[in-house]
Amino acid sequence: MGRRSSDTEEESRSKRKKKHRRRSSSSSSSDSRTYSRKKGGRRSRSKSRSWSRDLQPRSHSYDRRHRHRSSSSSSYGSRRKRSRSRSRGRGKSYRVQRSRSKSRTRRSDQDLGHVPIVKAVKGQVTEEHVVGLGIENDVKAEIRRKEKRKRIKNGSGLSKSKESRIGFDGTQWRAVKKFIMLTSSQNVPVFLIDPLILELINKNFEQVKNTSHASSTSECKFFCVPRDFTTFALQYQLWKNEEGWFRLAENMGFQCLKVESKDPRLDWIDSLSGTEIPLHYICKLTSHAIHLVVFHERSGNYLWHGHLRLKGHIDRKFVPFRKLQFGRYPGAFDRPELQQITVDGLDVLIPKDPMHFLEEIPHSRFIECRYKEARAFFQHYLDDNTVEAMTFQKRAKELLQLAAKTLKKLGVRFWLSSGTCLGWYRQCSIIPYSKDVDLGIFIQDYKSDIISAFQDAGLPLKHKFGKVEDSLELSFQGKDDVKLDIFFFYEETDHMWNGGTQAKTGKKFKYLFPKFTLCWTEFVDTKFRVPCETIEYIEANYGKTWKIPIKTWDWKRSPPNVSPNGVWPVSEWDEVIQLY
Structure with missing residues (x-):
């Protein structure tokens, strides 16, 4: 059971x-x-x-x-x-x-009122599916967002409304727009010098020049490029209300940093040597910063900006300072002619020749004359104030300025060399007993019309030694027997050299220099190039005792870097030894 x-x-x-x-x-x-x-x-x-x-x-x-x-x-x-x-x-x-x-x-x-309902049906939801659920608006909004993203991705069907303009809601564009509004309201004539943006404008220069304000607002092509900074410049002499501008910038939401330093030109004068001038402004809006470079007009009719040196109280994390395009060292630029264009719907001033300005940037480094050391030099070695010395210095200054003007027209780079370079670096003036003016030119920059250009400027050729392939040297006659010597430099693997020729014997000499680059300086109220590695250059030519004046100088024996370099064949003398 x-x-x-x-x-x-x-x-x-x-x-x-x-x-x-x-x-x-x-x-x-x-x-x-x-x-x-x-x-x-x-x-x-x-x-x-x-x-x-x-x-x-x-x-x-x-x-x-x-x-x-x-x-x-x-x-x-x-x-x-x-x-x-x-x-x-x-x-x-x-x-x-x-x-x-x-x-x-x-x-x-x-609750199907949540947006994933649209994702679940993969965009196929229609009105009839969601009526009565209370989620019609959410679903429709999600569908509209999907359609908008699809249109933007494909680049077609864009609305012309402000909200749909590509890139115009970016941090970079908004910061630039607000900065331009700020400067315009205060009549501050800033101009764009940002290398990245200028390069883009230069590539499309004709198109940008002919673009109207309305047609430039459809897509942000320039100011929306990813970057940490946008760089503008300002001539300090045209800035009328600096303090008021600074306060207004902070009221508009900018966090601003002001960098000042002593005016190096005033180091020559005891009573003014401590005067500070503004050099840089960095104004940050959210995650983007505007770098305003303050240009100061110099006596050589060029623009100069100072070194952005961070003082002890400055927050090193305020912005990524290492990414700044300007301020790592002082710089010098030709005074640019400006023009106004419309870029991404914004009216901005830019250099009229943006390509020339871009070419100046990598070679703009500036070295100031050592005014304090020059004062100390003249306290130890009294300046020669005789009429003869002052007359020579005046003629030498005129000759240098004329040579600079002539070579600039030809587009030939040159620099202060030999005794002229020594006078600039040691005493910020022309050595009164040197009796000539010396310039250097790289042989690759030689142009066949150099001689004719100087002759047209009123400087006849006095002698020509060597040839383009070897030891070329030119000499021109200025007023009152002041001579202009131009030495051409040849580059080797680990050094540079220029040649010399003795006219009566045909002997050749070679002067060796360590490799160097070129910087700008101001000398006799004119902008000149000098070797950036100035001490090495001077010590190669004058030794460690270059600070001591030497009035007796033999160009064949005195320089520590000179060495014999053979003799010109007699058959070539007519070509390599020309006296006038």
């Missing part, structure tokens, strides 16, 4: 399981995904998607999917119990992926 009763209970339990299995099977969708363990350890797999019970569908396909989801979700508890009973009855492990089913159940129970 006990066994029959047990069998009867087992049969009824089995019947109930089969009945429940058939019901569950008929209610589950062919589209659902479940995992169950079969004999042999393999799994069966089918697909499923989660939908909320709260959705009130309007289409047949949506209704069928919703019904399947609801059935599948409601039968989850039955599947779980069935899996456990199978595991107990057969002694094997049959697992349902609970984590996957749980996540689907949670997702289907979400």
